[in-house]
Amino acid sequence: MLLQDKLRAFRKEKRALLATNFYNYETLAGILRAALLKNKPIILQLSESSIKYMGLQTAVAMAKAAVKSAGVEAWLHLDHGSNIDLVKSCLDAGFDSVMIDASEHPFAYNVELTRKVVQLAEPYKACVEAELGYVAKLGQNQEGGGFTSPEDARRFVGETGVHALAVAIGSAHGFYKEPPRLRLELLQDIAEATPIPLVLHGSSGVPEDMLQAAIQHGITKVNLATETKNVFMTKLRSLLTETREIDLRQVFPPAIDEVVSLIASKLDVLDLR
Numbered sequence: 456m457l458l459q460d461k462l463r464a465f466r467k468e469k470r471a472l473l474a475t476n477f478y479n480y481e482t483l484a485g486i487l488r489a490a491l492l493k494n495k496p497i498i499l500q501l502s503e504s505s506i507k508y509m510g511l512q513t514a515v516a517m518a519k520a521a522v523k524s525a526g527v528e529a530w531l532h533l534d535h536g537s538n539i540d541l542v543k544s545c546l547d548a549g550f551d552s553v554m555i556d557a558s559e560h561p562f563a564y565n566v567e568l569t570r571k572v573v574q575l576a577e578p579y580k581a582c583v584e585a586e587l588g589y590v591a592k593l594g595q596n597q598e599g600g601g602f603t604s605p606e607d608a609r610r611f612v613g614e615t616g617v618h619a620l621a622v623a624i625g626s627a628h629g630f631y632k633e634p635p636r637l638r639l640e641l642l643q644d645i646a647e648a649t650p651i652p653l654v655l656h657g658s659s660g661v662p663e664d665m666l667q668a669a670i671q672h673g674i675t676k677v678n679l680a681t682e683t684k685n686v687f688m689t690k691l692r693s694l695l696t697e698t699r700e701i702d703l704r705q706v707f708p709p710a711i712d713e714v715v716s717l718i719a720s721k722l723d724v725l726d727l728r
């Protein structure tokens with residue numbers, strides 16, 4: 456099923472898909488093992504920096520082969536695409552879905568660029584996500600404000616034809632200094648203003664009940680990145696202080712197991728109603 460169709464169905468059912476970033480073979484394998492374990496569909500995300508790190512063709516071929524051999528329902532998505540050239544190369548490489556993030560630009564430019572990407576993605580039958588409002592990126596001030604306005608969301612969706620919209624409702628990328636407070640009333644208003652699936656970026660560290668409430672109020676795609684990196688690297692760091700083993704195939708598996716349990720528990724959280 457096309458991702459845009461799956462998301463639309465989930466929005467109606469007040470359910471959400473987990474979208475999680477992978478960085479290498481190990482994190483990819485862990486994510487897919489969790490999806491298989493829980494028998495849940497999942498979105499695999501690549502950021503521009505991960506694409507640079509692995510190489511576009513290598514990353515795509517590896518993800519597609521791993522999905523096929525795991526036998527899970529999964530889609531490949533570009534996270535925070537910054538320009539149309541990158542989006543085009545990802546679509547050509549076989550991505551199911553792309554995000555164009557012009558959220559830091561003025562509204563009119565965001566509309567214009569997003570509309571271009573929607574047109575570009577059309578013949579590929581790919582899903583397009585855009586962002587409206589200020590969701591702090593790594594290293595940016597988390598208290599930036601700039602929440603998504605319901606009226607802007609309604610206009611933005613109408614003028615671009617985008618399939619999914621990332622909204623700024625109080626979440627931020629990276630770890631939180633204090634537990635975040637999502638503006639659920641605002642989310643509800645946005646959800647009433649537009650019927651398209653809404654996306655929550657920066658879910659690492661958002662309390663479970665708040666995540667579930669957000670899903671009840673229109674969030675249909677939950678992005679997770681920071682916690683995946685964190686559990687993998689924290690385990691790896693502790694293993695490396697205990698062992699002189701140089702066979703990396705012996706060292707990596709317990710760190711992969713940490714990714715499996717993290718993603719499996721997130722899939723459970725998303726599914727509780």
Ligand SMILES: [Zn+2]
Nearest residue numbers: 628656657678
């Ligand atoms: Zn994000």
